[in-house]
Amino acid sequence: MRRFAIGLMALAWAAACSTPEAPAATVDPNIAKVENGLLVRSQVAGEPVQTWTLAERMAFYNVPGVSIAVIADGKIAWAKGYGVLEAGKPHAINPNTIFQAGSISKPVAGIAALRMVEQGRLSLDAPINDALKSWKIPDNEFTAMAPVTLRQIMSHGAGLTVHGFPGYAAGKPVPTVQQVLDGAPPANTAAVRVDKKPGASWRYSGGGYTVMQLAMTEVAGKDFVTLTDELALKPMGMARSTYLNPVPAANLANAATAHTREGVAVPGHSHTYPEMAAASLWSTPSDLARMGLAVVDAARGTSGAILVPDMTKQMLTKQMGTYGLGFSLAEPGDGQVFSHSGVDEGFEAAFFTYTDGHGGAAIMTNAQGGSALAREIMASLSATYGWKFGAVVAR
Secondary structure (H helix, E strand, C coil): HHHHHHHHHHHHHHHHCCCCCCCCCCCCCCCHHHHCCCCEECCCCCCCCCCCCCHHHHHCCCCCCEEEEEEEEEEEEEEEEEEEECCCCCCCCCCCCCEHHHHHHHHHHHHHHHHHHHHCCCCCCCCCCCCCCCCCCCCCCCCCCCCCCCHHHCCCCCEECCCCCEECCCCCCCCCHHHHCCCCCCCCCCCEECCCCCCCCCCCCHHHHHHHHHHHHHHHHCCHHHHHHHHHHHHCCCCECCCCCCCCCCEEEECCCCCCCCCCCCCCCCECCCCHHHHCCCEEEHHHEEEEEHHHHHHHHHCCCCCCCCHHHHCCCCCCCCCCCCCCCECCCCCCCEEEEEEECCCEEEEEEEEECCCCEEEEEEECCCCHHHHHHHHHHHHCCCCCCCCCCCC
16 A cells, blocks of 8 residues: 555656746846856955856766756746756756755755654654664663754764765665664665764764654654655645655656766666665755745744744754754854755755745756856855855955
């Protein structure tokens, strides 16, 4: 029955992904400014500032495809795709093209987890082991000092190991979540364990978010794809997004292919990530922008927002290091920003939104090297719209 439900979800998602965006009535003049004003963010003071076109920098970084969505004045101002789904093939990127979002998966999954906290099904501050059934974080001298909590996991302060995950190439065995957490074959990463006092210091841990994933599914009694669709993706209007992977055949026609740093397609299209909360989200920049605007609504205390005001305040307050609950937080001088970047095998992405909604962007690419390109696009966006986040820094 569960496979049947996921199959129906895949069909519904395929229909959503094939729905074209409504054409814009007029062309936003800022688009050309952004496309022709890419900048290296670090500039030598007093020297002429060099700019490039987006096409020039895509070629420089061997990035076959890029998609951008921009938030301005509290709404999605424009979205546009560039390049191709796969190098050497003619199929063009468009605003509906889906990419793997990498670690941007984490804050989206985190929103679903926080909704479970609001519903009383999870606790931010109780031991996370209380919510786990089939597997528990092994006790040791560090957990004897303090238990691991969901708050610590979401802010990367739980003392848990394993920074990130390489995924599994097409045709390779894919482990269960429990095998991933124990580092047991066919898992290709080490066991997720506590190796320093929980709550004492910050260290990025995709392993922690995999623990969160298991806790969410075991408490809810639902698979992660269904759970996140119900609690986060649908409520935020992210109709073209899913944690389901590998990509169903019905979606491949408009799914970007992963590429190496040299611009060579990854065999088998893309990697599979059983570590869904940490890395498996497929999405579009427009959907990520919708998520950003949903958080803006929640921060404003809008009735019916994705989270209640108190929970939103906690999410957007630094808990450990620069992290709130799921997002990295910054104050560049023109407002608070919540952001996250993402890297999967052959995909790199960046996302940010000002908490007051006056600006933001999501940039998704289908190659290693895309993060460097995204930083230059961000610098162009900041110069075009007058934002301080991502702006050029003189040295």
